[in-house]
Amino acid sequence: MKPFLIALVALVAISVGANQILTEIGFSTSTAGTSTGNVRLTD
Amino acid sequence: MMRLFGLIVLLWTLAVPVIAQDVPVDPRASTGGAQTLEDILRRQEGIAVDDQFRRDLTGDPEAAAATVDQLGTLGGASDPDLWRAIRYGTADITTQARGPAAKTLIQDGGMWWLQFREGPLLKIAIYLLGGTLLLLTLFYFIRGRIRIDGEKTGRTITRFKAFERFGHWLLASSFILLGITGLLSLFGRKVLIPAFGHEAFSALANLSKWIHNNISWAFMVALIIIFVVWVVHNLPDKTDLQWLAKGGGIFGGGHPPAKKFNAGQKLIFWAVIVLGTSISLSGLSLLFPFEFNLFGHTFSTLNGWGAPGWFGLADLPYPLAPQEEMQYAQLWHAIVSIILTAIIFAHIYLGSVGMEGAFDAMAKGEVEEQWAREHHSIWAQRVIDDETRRTGAN
Numbered sequence: 018m019k020p021f022l023i024a025l026v027a028l029v030a031i032s033v034g035a036n037q038i039l040t041e042i043g044f045s046t047s048t049a050g051t052s053t054g055n056v057r058l059t060d
Numbered sequence: 061m062m063r064l065f066g067l068i069v070l071l072w073t074l075a076v077p078v079i080a081q082d083v084p085v086d087p088r089a090s091t092g093g094a095q096t097l098e099d100i101l102r103r104q105e106g107i108a109v110d111d112q113f114r115r116d117l118t119g120d121p122e123a124a125a126a127t128v129d130q131l132g133t134l135g136g137a138s139d140p141d142l143w144r145a146i147r148y149g150t151a152d153i154t155t156q157a158r159g160p161a162a163k164t165l166i167q168d169g170g171m172w173w174l175q176f177r178e179g180p181l182l183k184i185a186i187y188l189l190g191g192t193l194l195l196l197t198l199f200y201f202i203r204g205r206i207r208i209d210g211e212k213t214g215r216t217i218t219r220f221k222a223f224e225r226f227g228h229w230l231l232a233s234s235f236i237l238l239g240i241t242g243l244l245s246l247f248g249r250k251v252l253i254p255a256f257g258h259e260a261f262s263a264l265a266n267l268s269k270w271i272h273n274n275i276s277w278a279f280m281v282a283l284i285i286i287f288v289v290w291v292v293h294n295l296p297d298k299t300d301l302q303w304l305a306k307g308g309g310i311f312g313g314g315h316p317p318a319k320k321f322n323a324g325q326k327l328i329f330w331a332v333i334v335l336g337t338s339i340s341l342s343g344l345s346l347l348f349p350f351e352f353n354l355f356g357h358t359f360s361t362l363n364g365w366g367a368p369g370w371f372g373l374a375d376l377p378y379p380l381a382p383q384e385e386m387q388y389a390q391l392w393h394a395i396v397s398i399i400l401t402a403i404i405f406a407h408i409y410l411g412s413v414g415m416e417g418a419f420d421a422m423a424k425g426e427v428e429e430q431w432a433r434e435h436h437s438i439w440a441q442r443v444i445d446d447e448t449r450r451t452g453a454n
């Protein structure tokens with residue numbers, strides 16, 4: 018069962034790692050269609 | 061001569077009304093070219109209406125009042141004219157957003173996708189997945205658990221190394237989570253929101269989306285591992301034909317000879333590799349919206365070969381609007397995933413309750429020698445021979 022448990026650890030590590038990298042490089046799916054760059058959202 | 065001339069004149073005068081009748085009557089003359097009640101009723105019944113007649117009705121600057129006059133500022137376009145222009149993608153839109161789809165305010169071509177996604181697609185998922193589960197249950201009651209026929213030896217032989225099992229479980233755990241979270245998204249609006257409300261689904265959907273988007277990487281890594289470690293054992297050969305001819309001995313007993321993987325397993329392997337890769341690619345195109353245009357390119361290549369014509373179909377749509385690319389990617393991603401999930405249901409069944417002794421292969425890496433001799437006779441013999449040669453040499 019050890020390979021199974023290691024697989025679960027790898028699963029979490031890869032997922033969190035991937036998310037970290039995408040966040041780090043400033044990528045987000047939602048910014049592909051919208052941008053707050055040129056709008057004033059608060060007073 | 062005069063008589064002939066008279067005849068021609070007579071024929072001509074008789075023919076004119078006939079020619080005049082050939083000139084088509086404008087079916088929308090009564091509304092001055094705008095859509096008629098009949099058009100509206102047809103659309104409400106879901107019957108296709110050729111909208112060519114109003115696509116270009118987007119106002120005429122020539123007919124406009126001067127901008128200094130009252131009502132002149134739209135340049136001869138009424139509000140309906142403007143909405144039509146927006147709807148059919150001919151309006152002159154300026155925006156600060158710089159996305160590929162930023163200028164599409166109404167995507168008329170996406171309605172069929174929306175309707176397909178909230179109706180037929182859900183049915184496909186229910187029938188295919190539910191049907192497979194039903195068939196497997198039926199199979200269990202008719203055929204029962206596939207048992208080890210012969211006397212167990214109490215000896216085991218090694219079937220999978222730790223790394224192979226690691227790859228398999230990474231693939232399996234990621235696939236199962238992707239399957240669950242994918243179905244949660246698919247059934248969200250039509251089933252889960254009505255059942256649990258927006259608040260509850262919103263929390264669930266956020267979590268589910270995070271898991272789905274990020275675990276996809278683990279699936280892709282695992283897919284590569286599995287391909288690399290098992291592809292040599294999954295190349296088709298002659299034993300497969302024999303195995304398939306006997307239907308794997310599933311009914312009627314007997315065990316056709318097999319190497320490390322039998323033909324049935326090879327089919328599973330290639331389904332996982334081919335469909336899994338396709339799901340990964342379409343998934344990547346959804347994860348990075350508008351970055352990879354897989355479908356427009358494929359459609360134009362297929363049209364170039366005349367492929368749709370082989371099936372008596374019209375050319376596939378090309379070029380595609382940015383949203384259309386994403387819509388095709390979504391449908392492809394969902395349908396191929398559903399098909400692979402149905403296949404995997406059968407695999408999980410056979411790898412666990414369906415067959416005595418199979419689960420050990422992935423759990424411990426060791427299998428009962430008798431199981432190996434029955435299900436993978438050629439492979440088992442080779443492993444045992446190698447073993448005796450090694451111990452004999454010692």
Ligand code: HEM
Nearest residue numbers: 231232235236325328329332404408411412418419421422
């Ligand atoms: C809980 C779920 C699962 C169980 C219990 C399970 C069980 C097994 C077992 C016991 C084997 C080895 C068969 C043998 O020794 O010959 C195996 C092989 C394999 N598994 Fe799974 N599996 C599961 C999920 C998955 C998933 C989700 C995938 C892919 C998306 C997958 C892909 C494969 C492939 C490609 C093989 C090799 C070919 C084959 O045996 O058909 N498995 N699995």
